[in-house]
Amino acid sequence: MTRTRLGTHIGVVVDDYRMDPASPGFRDFVMELLLQHKVVFFKSQHFSPGTFRQAVEQLGRMEVHPFRTQGEDETVITGISPFQPYDEYPEITGIHHDEKHTGNLNAWHSDLNWREVPPFASVLRAVQIPPRGGDTCWANMGKAYDSLSDSLKSELDELRIVHDWVQIYRAAFKDNEDALHTMREKFPAQSHPLVLVHPMTGEKLLFSNKVSGVRIEGVGDEESRRILDMVHRLAWRPEFQCRFRWEEGDVAIWDNLATQHYAVSDYAPHVRKMERITLEGVPIK
Numbered sequence: 001m002t003r004t005r006l007g008t009h010i011g012v013v014v015d016d017y018r019m020d021p022a023s024p025g026f027r028d029f030v031m032e033l034l035l036q037h038k039v040v041f042f043k044s045q046h047f048s049p050g051t052f053r054q055a056v057e058q059l060g061r062m063e064v065h066p067f068r069t070q071g072e073d074e075t076v077i078t079g080i081s082p083f084q085p086y087d088e089y090p091e092i093t094g095i096h097h098d099e100k101h102t103g104n105l106n107a108w109h110s111d112l113n114w115r116e117v118p119p120f121a122s123v124l125r126a127v128q129i130p131p132r133g134g135d136t137c138w139a140n141m142g143k144a145y146d147s148l149s150d151s152l153k154s155e156l157d158e159l160r161i162v163h164d165w166v167q168i169y170r171a172a173f174k175d176n177e178d179a180l181h182t183m184r185e186k187f188p189a190q191s192h193p194l195v196l197v198h199p200m201t202g203e204k205l206l207f208s209n210k211v212s213g214v215r216i217e218g219v220g221d222e223e224s225r226r227i228l229d230m231v232h233r234l235a236w237r238p239e240f241q242c243r244f245r246w247e248e249g250d251v252a253i254w255d256n257l258a259t260q261h262y263a264v265s266d267y268a269p270h271v272r273k274m275e276r277i278t279l280e281g282v283p284i285k
Contacts, residue, residue, distance in 0.1 A: 005037075007242030010140040010259070012037040019045050019251065021058040030059060030253065034121065035201055039138045039242070039254035039261075046249035047125055052275065053089050056123045059253075060279035062091040063119055066112070066187060067169065085275070095124075095263075095274040103265025103272065108139065108235040109211035111256050111278055114163040116190050120200075120281040123253045124274055126246045133267035136252070137243045139260045141206045144234040145195065156206075157195045159219075159227070163212040164189040191217060192284060194231070198257055199282050205258050206231055235260045257281065 001017040012033060019042055020026060033040045047055065056062060065084070085094035097103045111122050124136075145153065165187060166180075173180035194216065196207035210232045216224040234240070244252065254261065256278070 003033075006041070006244065007140075009143045009240055009242075010038045010138055011041065011242035011244070012039075013041045013043065013244075015043045017042060019047075019055045021055045027058050034253055034255055038140050038142075038259050039244075039252060041244055042251045042253075043247070044249045045125065045251045047251070049086050049089050049092055049275070052125055052251075053091060053277065056091075056277045056279070059123070060120065063112075063278045063280050064090045065093050065278075066115065067165075067183075091277050093276050095276060096272070097265070097268075098271045099269035102268045103134075103263060105263035106265040107211050108232070108260045108262050109209045110207075110260050111276075113192070113207070113209060114165040114168075114187070114190055114212045117281050117283050118192070119256050119278040121253060121279040122256050122276055123251065123279070124276045125252075126248050126250045126273075127275055128271055128273035129246045129248050130267035130270035130272050133264065133270070134272045135243050135245050135264045137241050137262045137264065138254060139235040139237075139240045139262075140258065141235065141240075141260060142198075142203045142258055143240045144237070145204050145206045147234065147237075147240075153195075153204075156227075156231070157204075159194040160191050160217045161194045161208045161213050161228070162189050162191050162215050162217060163208075164214045165212065167214065168211060189214070194227075196257060196284060198255075199284065201258075203258065206234060207257065208232065209235070209260050257284075 002015045004013045005011065006013055030040065083094050084090055086092055112119050166184065192207055194208055196205045198205055208228065208231050213228055216227050
């Protein structure tokens with residue numbers, strides 16, 4: 001087994017290691033690397049959907065995406081991505097793009113920050129990779145916070161931000177305002193600290209992103225936009241980032257509380273198929 005740092009501040013690549021959930025110490029090994037490096041890349045795993053799920057369930061409680069794409073209740077929303085490709089594995093969401101459905105995740109974001117309890121981690125496996133392009137970038141939001149002046153840290157430490165899913169999924173409800181209202185009641189906007197103290201490491205992190213972070217509580221619209229523009233742009237700085245070039249069979253695990261990521265959509269008209277499982281978090285204050 002070899003471990004190679006990918007970025008100065010984030011990311012480690014693990015070669016010649018099999019993610020075997022029956023192996024003694026499997027969970028501890030993965031969690032130690034994850035909390036230290038924020039994102040861990042395991043090369044050449046080549047899981048089936050079932051073995052992918054078996055490995056991930058050893059790491060924590062798995063979530064089903066709150067907006068499902070099949071079934072009969074009011075949480076089923078057609079035409080969104082991710083979607084559930086396997087009836088028997090509802091925890092697995094498919095993120096598939098091709099010539100007709102081009103990549104739409106090319107924005108810095110974290111997964112499901114708009115949940116009352118945002119997920120702790122996400123696990124992504126590469127099923128089909130285009131012949132070129134399709135990389136993913138990650139940013140360390142602890143290092144982004146550390147880059148700020150002490151006075152600015154003190155200012156941001158006291159603020160809370162509202163996260164909302166509507167600006168992400170509104171297009172799926174364009175012909176059904178009743179369904180939008182129902183889902184808005186089921187999943188209301190959530191207030192989280194702008195500066196999050198990580199529940200496992202105690203590290204301070206900037207906890208917002210341009211996709212779901214909509215406003216700062218208790219300040220005017222202009223001041224809210226000023227603060228959020230400044231915070232969101234920090235993820236764009238290459239100093240805090242790493243970039244991973246996928247090969248089929250690779251698996252990435254990242255700390256969803258401590259990072260943002262960006263899927264580079266530069267591979268059309270080629271096909272890119274990924275599958276993801278998210279792990280439950282703990283309540284944050």
